[in-house]
Amino acid sequence: MxxxxxxxxxxxxxxxxxxxxxxxxxxxxxxxxxxxxxxxxxxxxxxxxxxxxxxxxxxxxxxxxxxxxxxxxxxxxxxxxxxxxxxxxxxxxxxxxxxxxxxxxxxxxxxxxxxxxxxxxxxxxSGSNFKRVIFFEKDDTAKKMINLFQNKSSLGYLFLGYFSSKISEDPNYLGKEKDLYDYLNTEKVDEIYATLSHLKNSQIKELTKYASLYNINLKLIPDSKEFYSKSRNVEFYDETLKVLSVKKLPFDLPENKIIKRVFDIVFSSLVCLFLISWLYPILWMLIKLESRGPAIFKQEREGFNGEEFVCYKFRSMRINNQADKVHATKNDTRVTKIGSFLRKTSLDEIPQFFNVLLGSMSVVGPRPHLESLAIEYQKDVDNYLERHAVKPGITGLAQISGYRGEIKKKSDIKNRVRLDIFYIENWSFMLDLKIVVSTVLNIFKGDENAY
Structure with missing residues (x-):
């Protein structure tokens, strides 16, 4: 307790x-x-x-x-x-x-x-509130850290053992590299300490991937020649022991989630109050006058953690049975006249501010895709599922960078996912503001891919 x-x-x-x-x-x-x-x-x-x-x-x-x-x-x-x-x-x-x-x-x-x-x-x-740690490879520096953890109980670290490419009869030896990932599947581990002098770049990437997957902190023990980068923090455990901590992604920090959610609620509330309140009845009437069907188009899309949610849009097409299977293309005959205007000005996306208030979307984030299309995209892009780590957005970094609308070739979706992942890994409040401002400017300038 x-x-x-x-x-x-x-x-x-x-x-x-x-x-x-x-x-x-x-x-x-x-x-x-x-x-x-x-x-x-x-x-x-x-x-x-x-x-x-x-x-x-x-x-x-x-x-x-x-x-x-x-x-x-x-x-x-x-x-x-x-x-x-x-x-x-x-x-x-x-x-x-x-x-x-x-x-x-x-x-x-x-x-x-x-x-x-x-x-x-x-x-x-007293033995409470400890972190369970393992080591990957064991050199002299790692031994010093293990001794520190075992002799200084006030730090609150419980040493579980170590993995190494060299087989050992040491009772703390847990196995080789291939055994490490099986161990993570079955045992609770809070932190992994890895010795950089014994690791290849491919091994570091693999460790980083698994640490993120199992929500484990990865700590890298450097040698004297090790370089430091923006993705790593230097931490001093005592006067002589230095460790590189692999930084968490921005949205792993609860304060960033709170900042983003507060911004979503405030910004969406202002849009609903000062824009949607008077624009909605006008667009509703124009859409209904031109074609039969509801003014609001509801469609299931993939959201946070891949879970489906109902996404709202102003209907820009005539009612058709391909809406859930095929995105709009240039000169698409399904698009109505008012629908064409809505799509070019992005006004068809405005009802998604209700999605933001409901918590299924964010103002800024990767655009949500249809499940049927997402399955196809996963075949072309290895890290496609990483974009599900955050809520989908009304606008995003990919959209202001020219990647919106129809996907004509594989490089289109690969570039979108690349920018989506860059956004997730480098998020800041100022980046969100920049994307929002750029989106508004693009609406007035026009976008050749908006059709």
């Missing part, structure tokens, strides 16, 4: 800190100067600065010096923001309890941080 409470506590700790900050202000600060504006100001500033200072990124191997450094840096930022508020909004006014409030707030936050850090160490020493 205790170990479950310790895991995934970043958001909980953040909420506790915000509660503590506002509680101290409420009870210590002069009531005459208290306001909702001030409480929001200090809360938002703490939230933003803690993100940039990595205040909540405290790991098992984080030492006390690193912890104190985080507390001091965050405290300095908060102090500047605290006094800046009075310089901007309360200039000329006498505020007697500024210093007292700040000291009590920072002291309380520091004590809480240190106490939680110590409690975590004690819990791990």
């Amino acid at each position: 205790i170990s479950k409470l310790i895991k995934n506590t970043t958001i909980l700790l953040l909420l506790v800190d915000l509660l503590l900050i506002n509680t101290v202000v409420f009870f210590v600060f002069e009531r005459i100067h208290q306001s909702l504006q001030f409480h929001l100001y200090i809360s938002i500033f703490w939230l933003v600065t803690s993100f940039f200072t990595n205040y909540y990124k405290v790991y098992r191997f984080t030492n006390f010096y690193r912890l104190v450094k985080l507390i001091v840096v965050q405290g300095l930022f908060f102090t500047m923001a605290f006094f800046a508020y009075f310089g901007i909004f309360k200039e000329g006014e006498i505020v007697n309890t500024q210093f007292k409030t700040l000291v009590i707030t920072l002291s309380s936050l520091a004590i809480l941080k240190v106490v939680f850090f110590i409690v975590q160490k004690k819990i791990r020493q």
